[in-house]
Amino acid sequence: MAAKAIEVNNLTFSYPDTDEPVLKDINFSINHGEILGIIGPTGAGKSTLAMCVNGLVPQVINGEMEGTVKVNGSEVSESSVAKMSEDVGFVFQEPENQLSQMTIEEEVAFGMGNLGVPRDDMRVRITDALEQVGLTGFEKRSPLALSGGQQQRLAIAAVLAMRPSIMIMDEPTSMLDPKGKNEVYDVLKNLKDYGMTGIIIDHEVERIAAYCDKVLVLYEGEVQMFAPSEEVFTNIKKMHELTLNAPQVTEFLSSYNQAFGKDVKLSTTLEEAVDNFESVCK
Structure with a gap:
């Protein structure tokens, strides 16, 4: 197994007939089993990357x-690209654009058919993929x-059944309501537990x-920060310079510190924020 799941070195990319590259000297790497989040304003180059x-x-x-x-x-x-699909699965923004079959099991089988997966193996993979995304019985x-x-979740299952080592979402x-968002992120957590590498x-x-x-x-088109999640989101000043916001609890603690001259340690989770807040206010 390679030392890194993904390595990007000095990546620059320009679309035809454009004056500026959409990606400029991108460098980062991801270990096997890690989940990487990519954020930035619209037009930053996230999808191209x-x-x-x-x-x-x-x-x-x-x-x-x-x-x-x-x-x-x-x-x-x-x-x-066909060969890469065996290693890297891709789930797009609008699931209906990926769905084309009459039934759910046919949908999950479609990509495997293109890879030449034997029918008996398909059945096992369909069962496993639907179980991972909570669609057993559908x-x-x-x-x-x-x-x-x-x-x-079905679009994710169809990709999972192809057994890639990396999933990009x-x-x-x-396009989803809060319930749908929670469903998809619950699947993402399962992927991490399953040992897959992810980009979202x-x-x-x-x-x-x-x-x-x-x-x-x-x-x-340029990397402004690349670090563990909490390190990025607690850098409030940098986030705001890039016209981005941190999680609400982090923004609250930062505003509280500024308003009352306090030094509560910033956090991205409510539980840790409460502990940090109480330690200062005792």
Whole structure:
């Protein structure tokens, strides 16, 4: 096994007929089993970066690319997109764009069929994937009969069944209500427990803080911060300079310190925030 699940070195990418690169000298790496959150304003280059990791850029989406992207030790540019799909699963923002089959079990089987997975193995993988996302018993239902959160979980199951070692989710909760968001992030937690490596792009900073080991902050195509989740989100000054907000509890503690001249240690979780608050106020 390669030392790192993902290694990105000096990555710069420009779309055709553009004056400025959308990604500028990107460097970071992820260990096996880690979950990375990518945040940044709209247009920062988050989705482009994710597509560089699974090979869609520049093999399907053309442009000029410099630097290297390695997945499990192999350079992405030297593998086809089809080959990369065996290592990197990709879940998009709108699940209905990924769903095309008549039943849920057919949907989960579709990608495996393209990979040539034997039918007996398919059955085992379908059962396992649906169990991981909480859709056991839904096999014969139509994907169109599911709620938004259930459809996104089905899209995740279809990718899981292909047994990639890395899962990328590009704003998977942006179209969902709070219940649907919780459903998807519960699945993300299961993936971490299962030992998979993950990348999630989202504006839900509370959830990113709670579920991700590390956070990468992009702004105008450049990495502004890359560190453990709490280290990033407690750097309130830097977050605000980048027109971003930290989790609400972190913002509250920062505002309290400024208003009352206190020095409560900032935290991204309510439980730790209460402990920190009480230690100062005793």
